[in-house]
Amino acid sequence: MSIVTVQLGQCGNQVGQELFEVISNDADATQRNVYSNYSLEQFFNENANGDRVARAVLIDMEPKVISQSVAKAAKSGKWRYGEHSHFCQKQGSGNNWANGYCVHGPRHEELVVDLVRKEVERCDRLTGIMAMMSVAGGTGSGVGTYITQCLRDAYPNSFILNHLTWPYGTGEVIVQNYNSVLTLSHLYQLSDAILVHENDTVHKICARLMNIKNISFGDINKVIAHQLGSVLQPALTGDSQGVYNKNPIGELMSGLVCHPEYKLLSVCNIPQVSSSSLVYSVFTWPGLLKHLRQMLIANAKMEEGIDWQVQAPCLKPRLVEKAKSHRGKGYNTSLANLLILRGKDVFSAETGGFQDPSLYSHWLSADEAFSLWKTPVSFNKYEKSATLVSNSQALLQPLDYMVGKAWNMFASRAYIHQYTKYGISEEDFLDSFTSLEQVISSYSQL
Amino acid sequence: MQREKSVKAKEVIESLCELLSSLGVECVPCAETFRRAKFNKEGDAVVQFWKLLHNVLFKTLILECSCQRQSDLESQSRHVRGALWQCGYGASWVVGQDPDCHPSEVGSRDLLLAFGWVLSSGNLLEIMLKARALELDSLSLLTTVSLGITKDEGSPGDVTGRESLQERAVMQTDEWLLRRLQWHYGKLRFRWRSLLTVQEERARILHQVLSVDRTHSTSQLSQCEAHRGSSAVLRKEMDHVRTVCHLLEAYLEWKNQETLFWSWMDSVLDCQLSDQRSEDTVEDMTPVHQVVDRSRSHGDQERGKLERSDGLLQRLQTELRDARETLTTQSRKAWRTVPDVEKLEEIERRVALKLRALAESYASTSPSDHTAYRPMLRVPQPRSSQQPRRLETIGPVACDGAVLPGREAGMARVQIQASSLIRELQQREDVLLGELAQMRQARREEIQGLTASRLEGVGVVLIPPVLLKR
Numbered sequence: 001m002s003i004v005t006v007q008l009g010q011c012g013n014q015v016g017q018e019l020f021e022v023i024s025n026d027a028d029a030t031q032r033n034v035y036s037n038y039s040l041e042q043f044f045n046e047n048a049n050g051d052r053v054a055r056a057v058l059i060d061m062e063p064k065v066i067s068q069s070v071a072k073a074a075k076s077g078k079w080r081y082g083e084h085s086h087f088c089q090k091q092g093s094g095n096n097w098a099n100g101y102c103v104h105g106p107r108h109e110e111l112v113v114d115l116v117r118k119e120v121e122r123c124d125r126l127t128g129i130m131a132m133m134s135v136a137g138g139t140g141s142g143v144g145t146y147i148t149q150c151l152r153d154a155y156p157n158s159f160i161l162n163h164l165t166w167p168y169g170t171g172e173v174i175v176q177n178y179n180s181v182l183t184l185s186h187l188y189q190l191s192d193a194i195l196v197h198e199n200d201t202v203h204k205i206c207a208r209l210m211n212i213k214n215i216s217f218g219d220i221n222k223v224i225a226h227q228l229g230s231v232l233q234p235a236l237t238g239d240s241q242g243v244y245n246k247n248p249i250g251e252l253m254s255g256l257v258c259h260p261e262y263k264l265l266s267v268c269n270i271p272q273v274s275s276s277s278l279v280y281s282v283f284t285w286p287g288l289l290k291h292l293r294q295m296l297i298a299n300a301k302m303e304e305g306i307d308w309q310v311q312a313p314c315l316k317p318r319l320v321e322k323a324k325s326h327r328g329k330g331y332n333t334s335l336a337n338l339l340i341l342r343g344k345d346v347f348s349a350e351t352g353g354f355q356d357p358s359l360y361s362h363w364l365s366a367d368e369a370f371s372l373w374k375t376p377v378s379f380n381k382y383e384k385s386a387t388l389v390s391n392s393q394a395l396l397q398p399l400d401y402m403v404g405k406a407w408n409m410f411a412s413r414a415y416i417h418q419y420t421k422y423g424i425s426e427e428d429f430l431d432s433f434t435s436l437e438q439v440i441s442s443y444s445q446l
Numbered sequence: 447m448q449r450e451k452s453v454k455a456k457e458v459i460e461s462l463c464e465l466l467s468s469l470g471v472e473c474v475p476c477a478e479t480f481r482r483a484k485f486n487k488e489g490d491a492v493v494q495f496w497k498l499l500h501n502v503l504f505k506t507l508i509l510e511c512s513c514q515r516q517s518d519l520e521s522q523s524r525h526v527r528g529a530l531w532q533c534g535y536g537a538s539w540v541v542g543q544d545p546d547c548h549p550s551e552v553g554s555r556d557l558l559l560a561f562g563w564v565l566s567s568g569n570l571l572e573i574m575l576k577a578r579a580l581e582l583d584s585l586s587l588l589t590t591v592s593l594g595i596t597k598d599e600g601s602p603g604d605v606t607g608r609e610s611l612q613e614r615a616v617m618q619t620d621e622w623l624l625r626r627l628q629w630h631y632g633k634l635r636f637r638w639r640s641l642l643t644v645q646e647e648r649a650r651i652l653h654q655v656l657s658v659d660r661t662h663s664t665s666q667l668s669q670c671e672a673h674r675g676s677s678a679v680l681r682k683e684m685d686h687v688r689t690v691c692h693l694l695e696a697y698l699e700w701k702n703q704e705t706l707f708w709s710w711m712d713s714v715l716d717c718q719l720s721d722q723r724s725e726d727t728v729e730d731m732t733p734v735h736q737v738v739d740r741s742r743s744h745g746d747q748e749r750g751k752l753e754r755s756d757g758l759l760q761r762l763q764t765e766l767r768d769a770r771e772t773l774t775t776q777s778r779k780a781w782r783t784v785p786d787v788e789k790l791e792e793i794e795r796r797v798a799l800k801l802r803a804l805a806e807s808y809a810s811t812s813p814s815d816h817t818a819y820r821p822m823l824r825v826p827q828p829r830s831s832q833q834p835r836r837l838e839t840i841g842p843v844a845c846d847g848a849v850l851p852g853r854e855a856g857m858a859r860v861q862i863q864a865s866s867l868i869r870e871l872q873q874r875e876d877v878l879l880g881e882l883a884q885m886r887q888a889r890r891e892e893i894q895g896l897t898a899s900r901l902e903g904v905g906v907v908l909i910p911p912v913l914l915k916r
Contacts, residue, residue, distance in 0.1 A: 124651065125644065125646065125650075126643060127643055157639050157642050157643075158639070247640050250636060250639065251640075254633050258628075258630070259625065363629075364629060
C-alpha cells in the first residue's frame with residue numbers, strides 16, 4: 001500500500017517536496033498510531049538507519065531545483081529523499097514540450113525508468129504511481145508525458161495518477177498553451193486520472209483566504225500540497241468497516257474516473273485560512289458542507305465570493321429530468337464526486353446534499369456517482385476539514401480557454417517551427433486539438 | 447560427423463514436437479517418424495503425417511466450408527488438401543487430376559515437405575502460440591461484456607416517469623445506457639487491478655517468508671501446498687501459469703534450433719530431388735519445385751502471356767480482315783444478282799458460320815496452343831537460339847499428364863490476368879468492329895450512289911445489314 005511519486009520538472013519537484021512535508025508533519029502530529037503508520041507506509045520507507053525516506057523519484061533537466069528540494073527535505077530533519085533516487089541534467093528543456101518529449105525523454109528513458117523500478121521494488125504493494133508536473137514548461141510537460149508513457153508500458157496494470165499544475169491564464173511562458181494542449185491530449189490516453197490544480201485559483205486562495213501579501217510559488221505549492229494531502233491521507237471508505245483504506249488512489253479512481261472519456265479531476269477544500277487566524281476560527285459541519293456544496297454547483301474554488309444565486313433544480317424526483325434540461329447558466333454538473341471529511345465529530349456530518357440526483361449526469365445515478373470517505377483524525381492542524389474531489393464541468397471553461405488560445409496561435413503558425421524542428425509535426429498538433437475538442441464536447445454534454 | 451549431425455537433427459525435431467504438443471496439437475509424431483518420412487517410408491508415417499497436418503491446419507486455418515474435426519483418414523486428407531490448396535500449396539497430390547486418390551498413396555516425404563511448407567509460410571507457430579497463451583492466461587482480461595443490463599428501479603433509464611421518457615428519443619436512452627455500461631466496465635477494471643496488486647503483495651510476502659526461512663523450507667512448502675490446495679481456482683491458475691511457462695520454454699528452445707531444422711528440411715528436399723534424378727523421368731518433376739519456379743518467374747510469365755495475347759490479336763485482326771473481304775465480295779455479289787430472300791438468308795448463315803468459327807478458334811486457346819507457349823513462361827527470350835534444347839525438353843513436359851495439375855494451379859493463379867486479357871481483347875474487338883462498321887457505311891454509300899445512278903425513279907432499295915455474331 002505504497003504510492004511512488006515521480007516529481008518532474010521545477011513545478012513537480014517543488015510541489016512534491018511540499019506534499020511530503022505536509023504528510024510527514026501530519027503523520028507526526030497525530031497521536032493515532034494506526035493512522036500515522038498507514039500514512040507513513042504509503043509515502044515513505046525506512047532505510048537501514050531508520051530514516052524516513054520518501055518513495056519518490058526526482059527528475060529534472062536542471063540540477064538547481066532538485067538540489068533545493070533535497071536540501072529542504074534534509075533540513076526538516078524528519079524525512080529525506082533517497083540518495084540515488086534523483087536524476088538531473090545540466091541543460092533544461094527550454095520550455096519546449098517537443099524538446100522534452102522527443103529529445104530528453106527518449107535519451108534518459110532507461111535511467112529514469114530504472115530509478116522508478118527500484119523505488120517500486122521497495123514497496124510491498126504498489127497502489128499507484130503519481131506523476132507530478134506542470135503543463136506549461138518543457139521538462140515537466142514534455143519529459144513528464146514521455147515518462148508517463150514509459151511507466152504505462154512498464155506497469156500496464158498499475159494506477160497512474162497525473163497531478164498537473166495549470167499555468168496562469170495570463171501566462172508565464174509564451175508557448176504554454178501549446179505545451180498544455182500537447183501534454184493533456186497525450187496524458188488523456190496514458191493516464192488513469194488527471195488531477196488538476198490551476199495556478200489562478202490557488203493564487204486567489206492565497207490572496208483572499210490566507211491573506212498573503214506577496215504570493216510566491218512556495219505559498220501556492222503549500223496550498224496545493226495541503227489539498228493533495230487531504231485527499232491522499234488515510235481515510236475510512238464506505239465499506240472498509242473501520243479499517244483505513246489501503247489503496248487510496250485505486251479507490252479514488254474507481255469512484256471517479258471509470259469512464260474513459262472523463263478523466264479530469266478538480267479539488268476544492270474547505271476551510272482554508274491563514275495559520276494565524278486558524279486558532280480563533282470555529283467551524284461546524286453543516287456550515288462547511290453547505291458552503292462546499294454551493295462551491296460545487298456554482299463552480300467556485302473557494303468559499304469566498306460564491307454565487308449563491310446558482311441553485312440546484314427542483315428536487316422532486318419526478319421532475320428531475322425536466323429540471324436537468326433547464327439547468328441555469330453557471331450550473332456545474334458533476335459526473336462523480338468524492339467527499340472526504342476529516343476531523344472532530346465527523347460521523348455526525350450530514351452529507352445528503354451531495355447525493356442529490358440533480359447534481360449528476362443523466363446516465364449515472366447519485367448513488368453510483370457519489371462516494372464518501374471519513375476519518376475522525378484531523379488533518380494538518382485543521383480541526384475540521386472537508387475536501388471534494390470532483391469529476392465535473394469545473395475544468396471545462398479553463399480547458400476551453402486554453403485550447404482556444406493555442407488554436408489561435410496555431411492558426412497563425414506562431415512558434416510552430418520550434419516544435420517541428422524536434423519532430424512534432426503539424427499533424428500531431430491537429431491530433432492533439434482534436435482529442436481535446438472531444439474532451440470538451442464530452443464534458444459539455446454532461 | 448554425420449552421426450553427430452543426425453543426433454543434432456533428432457534433438458531439433460524433438461524440440462519442435464515438444465513445442466507442437468505444448469501448443470495443444472494432438473497426435474504429434476515422434477522424431478523417428480520424421481526421419482522415416484525423409485526417406486519416404488510407407489505405412490505408419492503416412493498416416494501420422496496426415497493426422498499432424500490435419501490437426502495443425504485445423505487449428506490455424508479457418509476454412510470457409512465445413513470445419514469439423516475429422517476422425518477418419520479419408521476426410522482428414524480431404525480437409526488437408528483443401529486447406530493446403532487454400533494456402534497455395536500446389537503439389538500434384540493436392541491439386542492433382544485425381545484429388546480423390548487414396549491418402550496412403552501419397553508419399554510420407556511429400557507430406558513432410560508440405561508440413562515444412564506450412565511451417566515456413568506465415569508465422570504459423572506464433573499465431574498458435576498467441577492463441578494458446580490467450581487461452582491459458584486468464585489474467586489478460588477479456589473485453590467482452592454482456593450487454594444484458596437489468597433496468598432496475600432507479601437506473602437512469604427509469605429515473606423519471608414513463609410519460610416524459612416516451613417523448614425522449616430512444617437513442618438518447620441507449621447512449622446513456624452505453625455510457626453507464628462503460629462506466630461500470632471501467633469500474634470493474636479498476637477493481638480487478640486492485641485485486642491484482644493485492645495478489646502481487648501476497649506473492650511478494652510469501653516469497654520473503656520462504657526465502658527467510660530456508661531451513662524449514664520443506665515444511666513451509668508443504669504448508670503452502672496445503673494452503674494452495676484449499677483453493678481450486680488458485681490451483682487451476684497455477685497450472686495454467688505453469689503450462690504457459692512450459693509453452694514459452696518450448697518455443698524458446700525451438701527458436702534456438704530452428705535453423706538446424708530448416709537445414710534438415712533442405713536435406714529432405716535434396717533427397718526428393720536426387721530420387722527424381724535417379725528415376726530420371728519427367729513425370730516426377732516435383733510439383734513443389736514447379737510452384738516455386740512459377741512464383742519466381744512470375745514476371746516472365748506475365749510477359750509471355752502478353753506476347754501470346756499480342757500474337758493472338760494480330761492473327762485475329764488478319765482473320766477478321768479476310769472475313770470482311772469475303773463478306774464484302776459476297777455482299778457485292780448478292781447485290782449484283784437480284785437479292786431474293788433465300789440467297790440473303792444463305793449469305794447470312796454463311797457469315798454467321800464464318801464468324802462463329804472465327805470466334806471459336808480464338809476465344810479459348812486449345813491445350814496444345816497453351817503448351818506450345820509454355821516454354822516462354824520460363825525463359826525471357828523463348829525463341830533465342832541459346833537454349834533450344836531446354837525449350838524442347840520443357841515443352842513436352844508441359845503436355846505431360848504429370849504437370850497438368852500444375853497447370854491447373856497456374857490457371858487459377860492467372861485468373862486475374864485473364865480478365866485483363868479479355869478486356870484488352872474486347873477493346874481490340876471493339877476497334878475492329880468500329881472499322882467494320884465504317885467500311886460498311888462506306889460500302890452502303892457506294893451502293894446508294896450506284897443505285898441512285900442506275901435505278902433512278904425506281905424507289906427505295908433496302909440493303910440488309912451485315913449480321914455479326916460473336
